Amino acid sequence: MPSLPEAVTVRAAAKVNLELLVGPRDASGYHALATVFQAVSLYDDVTVRRARRCSLTVAGRDAEHVPTDESNLAWRAVIAVGEGHPEAGPVAISIAKDIPVAGGMAGGSADGAAALVAADALWGVGLSRTELHRLAAGLGADVPFSVLGGTAIGTGRGDELAPAMARGSYHWVFAFSDEGLSTPRVFAELDRLRAERGEDVSAPAQQQPEPEVSTAMMTALLSGDAEAVGQAMHNDLQEAALSLQPRLVDTLAIGQECGALGGIVSGSGPTCAFLAASHEHALDLAVALTASGVASDVRRAQGPVPGARLIHPGKEQ
Numbered sequence: 001m002p003s004l005p006e007a008v009t010v011r012a013a014a015k016v017n018l019e020l021l022v023g024p025r026d027a028s029g030y031h032a033l034a035t036v037f038q039a040v041s042l043y044d045d046v047t048v049r050r051a052r053r054c055s056l057t058v059a060g061r062d063a064e065h066v067p068t069d070e071s072n073l074a075w076r077a078v079i080a081v082g083e084g085h086p087e088a089g090p091v092a093i094s095i096a097k098d099i100p101v102a103g104g105m106a107g108g109s110a111d112g113a114a115a116l117v118a119a120d121a122l123w124g125v126g127l128s129r130t131e132l133h134r135l136a137a138g139l140g141a142d143v144p145f146s147v148l149g150g151t152a153i154g155t156g157r158g159d160e161l162a163p164a165m166a167r168g169s170y171h172w173v174f175a176f177s178d179e180g181l182s183t184p185r186v187f188a189e190l191d192r193l194r195a196e197r198g199e200d201v202s203a204p205a206q207q208q209p210e211p212e213v214s215t216a217m218m219t220a221l222l223s224g225d226a227e228a229v230g231q232a233m234h235n236d237l238q239e240a241a242l243s244l245q246p247r248l249v250d251t252l253a254i255g256q257e258c259g260a261l262g263g264i265v266s267g268s269g270p271t272c273a274f275l276a277a278s279h280e281h282a283l284d285l286a287v288a289l290t291a292s293g294v295a296s297d298v299r300r301a302q303g304p305v306p307g308a309r310l311i312h313p314g315k316e317q
């Protein structure tokens with residue numbers, strides 16, 4: 001039997017929701033979703049190393065805002081994989097972050113997904129896909145997609161996944177905000193806005209139709225038509241994110257003025273995601289967004305990219 005490694009590094013990508021439809025809230029406080037996820041080329045790297053005692057360190061973008069205790073999703077992931085496996089011992093976890101924290105791009109979920117895959121490889125647990133999915137869904141609604149990557153449809157809490165029939169590669173520009181948004185707070189704000197309009201936000205699910213991804217988005221992805229994808233982009237959480245951070249309206253307006261094929265708040269925000277027509281168009285959009293001063297940082301990325309994957313399986317000396 002080949003010997004197991006001393007350390008493993010796994011890379012996991014950020015996501016954008018091309019379409020995000022939010023249905024009613026159930027008794028557990030979660031909302032029924034229909035979403036199209038796409039993994040994009042902004043990455044966190046998680047290294048899990050055998051150690052005498054457990055520890056966690058974080059470096060990179062927004063590192064100071066990331067918890068370094070057992071509440072970190074990477075720590076929780078390692079514990080989840082180790083349960084019931086005597087070969088699991090203490091590990092030192094180090095996270096190199098490039099995905100913004102509380103940015104609506106599943107940064108914490110990426111770290112959780114990466115740590116699941118890393119711990120599995122470190123200890124040679126040999127998790128099945130079903131088992132990996134179960135552990136991922138137990139960590140958070142976005143974690144299963146962070147494991148899978150690519151372009152996928154999410155239903156249920158967003159954790160029931162089916163790969164989407166999608167062609168083409170997409171050029172993205174992301175405008176970050178210096179102030180994060182808490183995901184539960186954004187869902188709660190959407191409920192508040194809906195209740196204010198007289199909509200029933202927590203009716204029993206069977207009395208309200210489940211949200212469904214639009215035919216327009218599925219057809220656009222199938223044909224790889226970026227312009228049609230841009231037109232079909234939609235996020236039900238956007239009004240709530242704009243209500244909590246009104247200055248995002250300016251960010252979205254700049255993208256629109258610069259001819260973005262589509263511009264929406266990414267997930268629960270506050271990051272704004274713009275779809276560009278080409279590499280050159282993405283450069284122009286990024287320059288315009290940077291010059292306008294509306295964003296704390298602007299980054300370009302490509303999608304789709306793979307989910308959590310081993311980048312350093314080698315044995316350490």
Ligand SMILES: C[C@](O)(CO)[C@H](O)COP(=O)(O)OP(=O)(O)OC[C@H]1O[C@@H](n2ccc(N)nc2=O)[C@H](O)[C@@H]1O
Nearest residue numbers: 029030031033140141142143157158183184187267268
């Ligand atoms: C907004 C999205 O990023 C879109 O992909 C996700 O729905 C959020 O996924 P996540 O951050 O992994 O979510 P979790 O950590 O599981 O849940 C955080 C909180 O978000 C809210 N939440 C999340 C998912 C969902 N389907 N309904 C919800 O209402 C709940 O208040 C929950 O307590």
Ligand SMILES: Nc1ncnc2c1ncn2[C@@H]1O[C@H](COP(=O)(O)OP(=O)(O)OP(=O)(O)O)[C@@H](O)[C@H]1O
Nearest residue numbers: 072073101102103104105106107108109111142183
């Ligand atoms: N590894 C982690 N990286 C970042 N935040 C983490 C991590 N583990 C736990 N957290 C906590 O989770 C909160 C949300 O962080 P995260 O970056 O995942 O938000 P998000 O990208 O908006 O999430 P999503 O898009 O999945 O809704 C943070 O404020 C932090 O307290």
